[in-house]
Amino acid sequence: MLEALYRARFAQSAQLAVEATTRFPGGVTHDGRAATPFPLFITHALGAQKWDVDANRLIDYWCGHGALLLGHGHPAVVAAVQAQIERGTHLGGESPLALRWAALVQALVPGAERVRFTSSGTEATMLALRLARAVTGRPKIVRFQGHFHGWHDLAAPGADPDDPNAGLPADLLGTILTLPADLALVADTLAHASDVAAVILEPTGASYGTVPLPAGFLRDLRALTSDHGTLLICDEVVTGFRVSPGGAAARAGIVADLTCLAKILAGGLPGGAVVGREIIMRRLAAGEEAGDTRGRIRHQGTYNANPLSAAAGVVCLELVAAGAPATAAARGDELLAAFNQVLLARKAQGFTAYGDGSIIHLFADPAVTVEPGQVPAGLSVGALKRGGEPRIVNALRLAMQLGGADLMRGRSAFVSTAHTSADVAATAAALDDALGMLQAEGLIER
Numbered sequence: 069m070l071e072a073l074y075r076a077r078f079a080q081s082a083q084l085a086v087e088a089t090t091r092f093p094g095g096v097t098h099d100g101r102a103a104t105p106f107p108l109f110i111t112h113a114l115g116a117q118k119w120d121v122d123a124n125r126l127i128d129y130w131c132g133h134g135a136l137l138l139g140h141g142h143p144a145v146v147a148a149v150q151a152q153i154e155r156g157t158h159l160g161g162e163s164p165l166a167l168r169w170a171a172l173v174q175a176l177v178p179g180a181e182r183v184r185f186t187s188s189g190t191e192a193t194m195l196a197l198r199l200a201r202a203v204t205g206r207p208k209i210v211r212f213q214g215h216f217h218g219w220h221d222l223a224a225p226g227a228d229p230d231d232p233n234a235g236l237p238a239d240l241l242g243t244i245l246t247l248p249a250d251l252a253l254v255a256d257t258l259a260h261a262s263d264v265a266a267v268i269l270e271p272t273g274a275s276y277g278t279v280p281l282p283a284g285f286l287r288d289l290r291a292l293t294s295d296h297g298t299l300l301i302c303d304e305v306v307t308g309f310r311v312s313p314g315g316a317a318a319r320a321g322i323v324a325d326l327t328c329l330a331k332i333l334a335g336g337l338p339g340g341a342v343v344g345r346e347i348i349m350r351r352l353a354a355g356e357e358a359g360d361t362r363g364r365i366r367h368q369g370t371y372n373a374n375p376l377s378a379a380a381g382v383v384c385l386e387l388v389a390a391g392a393p394a395t396a397a398a399r400g401d402e403l404l405a406a407f408n409q410v411l412l413a414r415k416a417q418g419f420t421a422y423g424d425g426s427i428i429h430l431f432a433d434p435a436v437t438v439e440p441g442q443v444p445a446g447l448s449v450g451a452l453k454r455g456g457e458p459r460i461v462n463a464l465r466l467a468m469q470l471g472g473a474d475l476m477r478g479r480s481a482f483v484s485t486a487h488t489s490a491d492v493a494a495t496a497a498a499l500d501d502a503l504g505m506l507q508a509e510g511l512i513e514r
């Protein structure tokens with residue numbers, strides 16, 4: 069019934085999804101956009117809303133996979149990009165705009181003594197790991213189960229505990245130590261292995277806090293890595309400029325050796341950066357002029373500091389500095405409270421919403437005992453990342469879309485400054501209706 073309703077409401081998407089399987093592997097352009105029975109095809113977006121090919125309006129909680137802190141088409145971002153596109157999309161040289169962009173990053177992110185722009189978050193973590201290995205002369209990397217750092221060879225192992233990646237050479241796998249987020253284990257590993265260049269993590273926990281870290285973890289990890297001469301790399305691709313203007317490390321009062329940035333950094337356009345201590349970043353500079361190319365890392369990239377991304381990034385980071393993260397977080401708090409109110413009222417067994425300001429997660433598994441608002445305890449990293457029992461999670465996603473709200477992968481919400489209290493109320497109503505549909509389907513108890 070639910071699926072039939074979905075197929076009827078999103079009929080044009082269903083048709084395009086058939087064509088997409090003949091053009092894209094798996095019918096999608098990004099693993100995370102895959103959906104059952106088919107993904108929606110979106111034509112345009114504005115503010116907190118987007119429209120699909122069937123002219124359905126949806127409240128959007130993907131918000132550019134977390135990149136759009138200001139929502140879609142923020143007027144100041146649009147104006148800046150429009151102005152820049154007339155002035156050139158690639159200037160074939162350095163630009164004052166990139167200087168302004170970097171200055172804002174340096175003002176916001178603690179420890180950003182130097183900035184190297186990249187084209188994506190994946191490139192940023194790849195470069196940070198290279199820097200760490202070059203500077204320390206050590207080969208190994210410690211990373212945490214389920215933490216996502218992009219798809220390159222060094223980041224892929226360990227990102228999905230239940231779904232190992234193909235195509236990774238065994239030699240390389242031997243240099244990546246994947247640990248649970250357990251400080252005692254990290255301490256033990258660093259005590260016994262003197263060849264660890266860096267520890268990299270998502271500083272609020274795997275998948276933007278879907279699997280939150282133990283209290284004080286980041287602070288203690290900072291101290292521990294310093295004791296061992298191991299670099300700490302904070303992957304703030306999602307959390308940067310969102311959980312606070314300076315990111316999660318800034319909020320925790322620590323300074324990483326290197327920080328990876330992307331998403332909000334470029335105001336919704338493609339872009340990333342590695343920032344950090346000058347003594348490390350100078351590996352990217354040691355050049356012919358310095359008369360010493362030993363230890364140099366060569367780093368190119370046609371679209372590094374691309375002017376369109378820089379134009380959007382400058383405007384966005386100015387608004388971040390003016391308080392955008394707090395505005396989005398306040399709306400996120402409203403949504404979180406509204407979700408849990410609905411779950412409580414419906415007595416939805418095994419359902420909870422939890423989060424961190426403008427990032428919210430829904431969990432749904434009737435076999436799990438959890439109070440609305442709490443993080444389910446005692447579950448594996450994989451189970452938390454799945455967001456619950458797959459059939460229920462998927463049904464909830466379809467039902468929420470039918471109710472006019474599109475959660476990221478059906479289970480998370482990135483809230484922007486464009487979301488209004490009316491959006492929150494409509495989304496909570498969609499959740500209430502969705503639970504009703506799940507009951508009618510016999511998927512959850514009445």
Ligand SMILES: Cc1ncc(COP(=O)(O)O)c(C=O)c1O
Nearest residue numbers: 188189190216217218305306330
């Ligand atoms: C924490 C984290 N690091 C790195 C990446 C990779 O960034 P990109 O998709 O820009 O390559 C992502 C992407 O979602 C991410 O969430």
